[in-house]
Amino acid sequence: xxxxxxxxxxxxxxxxxxxxxxxxxxxKDPVYHESEILIVEKLPFATIPRNLVYRGPLYWAGxxxxxxxxxxxxxxxxxxxxxxxxxxxxxxxxPAVFVLPSAIFPGFNQKENQDLMCMDFARRGxxxxxxxxxxxxxxxxxxxxxxxxGVQVQRAAMRYFTNxxxxxxxxPDYFLVAGIGIGAIVAxxxxxxxxxxxxxxxxxxxxxxxxxLDGIGESGSFAKPLGILSLGGGIFxxxxxDDNTPPMLLIHGDQDPIVPPSKGFLAEQWLxxxxxxxxxxxxxxxxxxxxxxxxxxxGKPVLGQPYVFGPREIEQALxxxxxxxxxxxxxxxxxxxxxxxxxxxxxAADTIFQRTADFFHAIMQDTARFQGESIITDxxxxxxxxxxxxxxxxxxxxxxxxxxxxxxxxxVQWDKRAKTRxxxxxxxxxxxxxSYPAYLEVHxxxxxxxxxxxxxxxxxxxxxxxxxxxxxxxxxxxxxxLG
Numbered sequence: 484x485x486x487x488x489x490x491x492x493x494x495x496x497x498x499x500x501x502x503x504x505x506x507x508x509x510x511k512d513p514v515y516h517e518s519e520i521l522i523v524e525k526l527p528f529a530t531i532p533r534n535l536v537y538r539g540p541l542y543w544a545g546x547x548x549x550x551x552x553x554x555x556x557x558x559x560x561x562x563x564x565x566x567x568x569x570x571x572x573x574x575x576x577x578p579a580v581f582v583l584p585s586a587i588f589p590g591f592n593q594k595e596n597q598d599l600m601c602m603d604f605a606r607r608g609x610x611x612x613x614x615x616x617x618x619x620x621x622x623x624x625x626x627x628x629x630x631x632x633g634v635q636v637q638r639a640a641m642r643y644f645t646n647x648x649x650x651x652x653x654x655p656d657y658f659l660v661a662g663i664g665i666g667a668i669v670a671x672x673x674x675x676x677x678x679x680x681x682x683x684x685x686x687x688x689x690x691x692x693x694x695x696l697d698g699i700g701e702s703g704s705f706a707k708p709l710g711i712l713s714l715g716g717g718i719f720x721x722x723x724x725d726d727n728t729p730p731m732l733l734i735h736g737d738q739d740p741i742v743p744p745s746k747g748f749l750a751e752q753w754l755x756x757x758x759x760x761x762x763x764x765x766x767x768x769x770x771x772x773x774x775x776x777x778x779x780x781x782g783k784p785v786l787g788q789p790y791v792f793g794p795r796e797i798e799q800a801l802x803x804x805x806x807x808x809x810x811x812x813x814x815x816x817x818x819x820x821x822x823x824x825x826x827x828x829x830x831a832a833d834t835i836f837q838r839t840a841d842f843f844h845a846i847m848q849d850t851a852r853f854q855g856e857s858i859i860t861d862x863x864x865x866x867x868x869x870x871x872x873x874x875x876x877x878x879x880x881x882x883x884x885x886x887x888x889x890x891x892x893x894x895v896q897w898d899k900r901a902k903t904r905x906x907x908x909x910x911x912x913x914x915x916x917x918s919y920p921a922y923l924e925v926h927x928x929x930x931x932x933x934x935x936x937x938x939x940x941x942x943x944x945x946x947x948x949x950x951x952x953x954x955x956x957x958x959x960x961x962x963x964x965l966g
Contacts, residue, residue, distance in 0.1 A: 529640070626665070732808070
């Protein structure tokens, strides 16, 4: 069973725990056991007015309910709380993955998806942070309001952990985002969206209604996410993809009825397949839906969805801007790629998590660089200096010996008699991630031509037309021809 502890106790344990590791590469393989992962629940990171939950006009079956608006506006505040899954501490700081589980649509067990994703990331060495986001009341702007407020909350969480990195030894320059379903749409827009105007009509008035994107939580800034995992997600405007877009891993089910693999109206197919009893005609003739999965005590209808671009459309935009990406369409899978009514889809989950870890590891991994001579001349001692800043430098020499090592530079005494000579450098960054190596082969300079022109005797050859012959150190040499 996974241990759950209070924040204070957890921090005390974190300060003194150095967990054992299984074989594998951290950030790429699950090197920690579940029992080593410490979970901190209900960590407050922002406070917002409670009326944001049902702020604005409230309707039910086309009827305005002003008394509920007044009730919600009189409420105090709501504290947003995250759940943190933290691996054992090391001497390095760790990257953080902000995980947004799905909500709204049926078939998604939010807690199960959250635990599954976060635990896998934590076992690979990431600090996984599950961020709750408020779901808008059912109505015409269900999704657009949910995404807007979800981005607000996500950005507030990123500012909080940027301002307090020491609490979980998080490196604030190594943020990644991951989401599933609607959570993936929120995650995508968190990384791609800077201003409400970038979306267009779907978000008109939301800034005025709910405040600015950075209007809740602590002040400050945060680093743009290094990468995005989108499980069954999409975006509302293809123009959000530009040359500043982070690398994206898009994994999708080809039978997804909520967000199509290409493009379409969100949940159009699924909603159209609902029985007639869940459809309601408004006074203006528009079709509303009252889904059976509504948690709204009023059972408020939900109308139609904004246009959404799926992974195939996003991929074309990423290609046009030469953004690093991967797209995987899983045959026979629907919207929920990780769990089903019968439990965890273990084979699919393991495949998705390993592909995600490989992708995130690759985009974080740097390539070491250094400078130095590759030719040994008169002196067999040469100095090499790293060009990349790093927490640790690891030099390897073949066919020589390191005689001086200052970390970022080394002096090597090369053996001219060795058959092969080479030097390579690995660096470890501030999260302890080992770089791709830099490699250089070292050769001995060819011997110079030491022929001397003394003493020499210039004599004519037997044939004057054949040119002149000269002798160097007693050896006969022929000059250029005449005539």
